[in-house]
Amino acid sequence: xxxxxxxxxxxxxxxxxxxxxxxxxxxxxxxxxxxxxxxxxxxxxxxxxxxxxxxxxxxxxxxxxxxxxxxxxxxxxxxxxxxxxxxxxxxxxxxxxxxxxxxxxxxxxxxxxxxxxxxxxxxxxxxxxxxxxxxxxxxxxxxxxxxxxxxxxxxxxxxxxxxxxxxxxxxxxxxxxxxxxxxxxxxxxxxxxxxxxxxxxxxxxxxxxxxxxxxxxxxxxxxxxxxxxxxxxxxxxxxxxxxxxxxxxxxxxxxxxxxxxxxxxxxxxxxxxxxxxxxxxxxxxxxxxxxxxxxxxxxxxxxxxxxxxxxxxxxxxxxxxxxxxxxxxxxxxxxxxxxxxxxxxxxxxxxxxxxxxxxxxxxxxxxxxxxxxxxxxxxxxxxxxxxxxxxxxxxxxxxxxxxxxxxxxxxxxxxxxxxxxxxxxxxxxxxxxxxxxxxxxxxxxxxxxxxxxxxxxxxxxxxxxxxxxxxxxxxxxxxxxxxxxxxxxxxxxxxxxxxxxxxxxxxxxxxxxxxxxx
Numbered sequence: 324x325x326x327x328x329x330x331x332x333x334x335x336x337x338x339x340x341x342x343x344x345x346x347x348x349x350x351x352x353x354x355x356x357x358x359x360x361x362x363x364x365x366x367x368x369x370x371x372x373x374x375x376x377x378x379x380x381x382x383x384x385x386x387x388x389x390x391x392x393x394x395x396x397x398x399x400x401x402x403x404x405x406x407x408x409x410x411x412x413x414x415x416x417x418x419x420x421x422x423x424x425x426x427x428x429x430x431x432x433x434x435x436x437x438x439x440x441x442x443x444x445x446x447x448x449x450x451x452x453x454x455x456x457x458x459x460x461x462x463x464x465x466x467x468x469x470x471x472x473x474x475x476x477x478x479x480x481x482x483x484x485x486x487x488x489x490x491x492x493x494x495x496x497x498x499x500x501x502x503x504x505x506x507x508x509x510x511x512x513x514x515x516x517x518x519x520x521x522x523x524x525x526x527x528x529x530x531x532x533x534x535x536x537x538x539x540x541x542x543x544x545x546x547x548x549x550x551x552x553x554x555x556x557x558x559x560x561x562x563x564x565x566x567x568x569x570x571x572x573x574x575x576x577x578x579x580x581x582x583x584x585x586x587x588x589x590x591x592x593x594x595x596x597x598x599x600x601x602x603x604x605x606x607x608x609x610x611x612x613x614x615x616x617x618x619x620x621x622x623x624x625x626x627x628x629x630x631x632x633x634x635x636x637x638x639x640x641x642x643x644x645x646x647x648x649x650x651x652x653x654x655x656x657x658x659x660x661x662x663x664x665x666x667x668x669x670x671x672x673x674x675x676x677x678x679x680x681x682x683x684x685x686x687x688x689x690x691x692x693x694x695x696x697x698x699x700x701x702x703x704x705x706x707x708x709x710x711x712x713x714x715x716x717x718x719x720x721x722x723x724x725x726x727x728x729x730x731x732x733x734x735x736x737x738x739x740x741x742x743x744x745x746x747x748x749x750x751x752x753x754x755x756x757x758x759x760x761x762x763x764x765x766x767x768x769x770x771x772x773x774x775x776x777x778x779x780x781x782x783x784x785x786x787x788x789x790x791x792x793x794x795x796x797x798x799x800x801x802x803x804x805x806x807x808x809x810x811x812x813x814x815x816x817x818x819x820x821x822x823x824x825x826x827x828x829x830x831x832x833x834x835x836x837x838x839x840x841x
Contacts, residue, residue: 340461340519347458347470349515351477353417354454356508357447358481360424361389363489367498374498377433388437389444390741391548395541396448397734398591401727403449404456406529409726413453414517419446421509428502452729457520459717459725468714469656475709476652479702482619483645487638533590535582540591543575544738551741554749595720595728603824604716605732610821611672611708613739614814617747618679618701621807624748626694629800630687640694647702655710664711668822671711674704676815683809687801715825747807754803755796762795 340346364371364385371377371385404412423443430436458470492500550568557565583589596602622641626632632640659667678701685693720728 338461338520338523342519343461345515346461346519347473349512349519350413350454350458351473352508353413353420353512353516354451354474355477355481356505356512357420357450358478359485359488360443360447360505361393361482361485363485363501364389367489367493367501370493370498371436372433375430375433375436384433384437385440387549387552388441389447390552390737391444391545392441393444393448394548394734394737394741395544396445397452397730397737398540398544399537400449400452400730400733401592401723402533402590404453404726405723409453409456410516410520410523412449413457414513416446416449416453417509417513417516420450421506421513424502424505424509428499449730452726452733455713455717455729455733456726457516460523461520465660466656468659468710469653471713472652472656472659472710475655475706475713476648478709479648479705480645483642487642533583533586533588536579536586536590539575539579539582543572543579546572546575547738548741551745554745559749591731592724592727593731595724595731598719598728600719600825601716601728601732603821604712604718605735606824607668607818607821608712608716608732609735609739610814611675611712611818612736613743614811614818615675615705615708616740617743617807617811618675620744621747621751621804622682622694622698624751625800625804629797629804630689636691640691641698643695643699644702644705646699648706651703651706655706659710659714663827664715665822665825665827667707667711668715669819671704671707672815672818672822675701675708676812678704679808679812679815683805683812685801685805687797712822715822718825718828751800751803751807754806755800758799758802759795762799 400412407415420443423439423446426439427436427443430439455471455474458474459467462470489501492498492504546568550565550572554565559565560569580593583591583593596605619641623637626637626640655667678697681697681700716732717725717728
């Protein structure tokens with residue numbers, strides 16, 4: 324009787340771990356480790372390349388290989404969780420992530436490191452979506468906002484900590500330790516989750532493998548991710564490689580979409596977009612994250628390449644973005660459900676748009692204080708953005724749909740981030756070239772100011788030309804930066820309308836414990 328009662332309780336998604344705090348710690352640690360690992364290797368690439376006897380260009384595959392395999396694995400989360408169970412999949416994915424991290428640290432060549440990073444990215448795919456699903460399912464309905472707020476804080480803080488921690492570990496110890504550090508954390512997290520959630524009842528389905536969907540997904544997403552990562556380096560569509568990748572990706576993704584929408588047992592259930600809140604929330608998430616990712620990429624680059632900051636000072640100037648999300652996590656989690664979540668998201672987008680317009684007014688003489696204050700203010704928008712949007716997009720999904728929907732939304736968010744990284748850096752540098760040409764037109768040897776400048780440098784025309792070119796280049800990149808941030812500001816304001824496409828109620832429902840047994 325007791326067993327039947329427990330099963331009946333779980334069938335309504337009411338499973339509770341022995342220690343909610345311990346279960347939350349295990350899930351959050353695993354997610355923090357996985358999100359951190361996306362950025363922690365970035366600053367160590369020159370050191371890694373030097374130690375392994377590779378070029379800096381070759382070392383970028385350390386990042387690309389992880390991103391490609393991770394992007395492919397993310398949409399498979401729903402299929403894998405239906406087949407193996409959410410808890411078992413999470414535990415094994417986290418444990419394998421730790422082992423792959425150890426293998427990365429022991430790599431003796433660039434080829435080995437790239438291979439192990441690809442494996443690491445593949446097993447990392449299900450971790451974040453499953454964390455969302457499991458966190459939502461183990462918390463009481465009235466506290467699920469807190470669960471998502473904790474995840475939102477992890478998602479914001481981990482990418483900020485990654486470059487700082489990676490640089491410190493590389494300088495203090497050696498680059499291998501940016502991977503070795505994952506091993507005890509991952510094994511601890513997987514053991515805790517297995518112990519706390521191991522008895523959670525789940526419904527498994529031995530569905531056939533959709534080979535057409537799987538192959539076209541791998542070809543389409545793999546080609547697209549490589550295209551986005553290498554586009555700037557290979558000069559986009561002036562490169563035969565990029566053209567070939569675009570053709571393979573376009574055809575594969577077209578076949579994938581048609582097949583998945585018509586197949587009886589698709590490997591990725593695109594029919595989830597029939598849910599209004601999931602569709603509206605995912606659209607808002609993808610566009611807002613793409614714009615947010617652009618800011619996180621452009622500001623440090625601008626500080627170092629245009630303003631002249633060192634990497635450490637650039638990190639210090641951008642770090643305040645994490646202050647308010649950390650301080651407001653408890654408040655947002657506890658009280659957000661008392662408000663219409665569309666209003667919270669709208670306020671978030673307005674604040675983030677405002678900070679973009681503030682940066683659009685910066686000039687090359689801007690001081691540290693104003694850069695840091697813009698980052699601090701943006702933190703308010705970030706604090707009010709992730710949790711409401713995640714709650715909205717999960718609100719009309721039930722049971723196993725939560726893990727699948729979270730996987731699809733996270734995958735599209737990642738692709739949006741890749742698009743924004745490639746497109747915004749291209750627009751920024753291209754705008755700098757155009758602005759340089761326009762500004763250069765106003766400089767000629769017959770102007771009195773030019774003659775005075777040459778005379779001040781002792782008549783050295785070449786030295787004067789180098790100096791003027793440096794000033795023009797700096798101003799040209801600053802103008803391009805300002806225009807780009809004005810555009811991002813308008814994008815955020817436009818997202819206010821997108822979020823109002825969703826309709827209440829907005830209650831994050833429980834994940835896969837929706838059946839009476841295995």
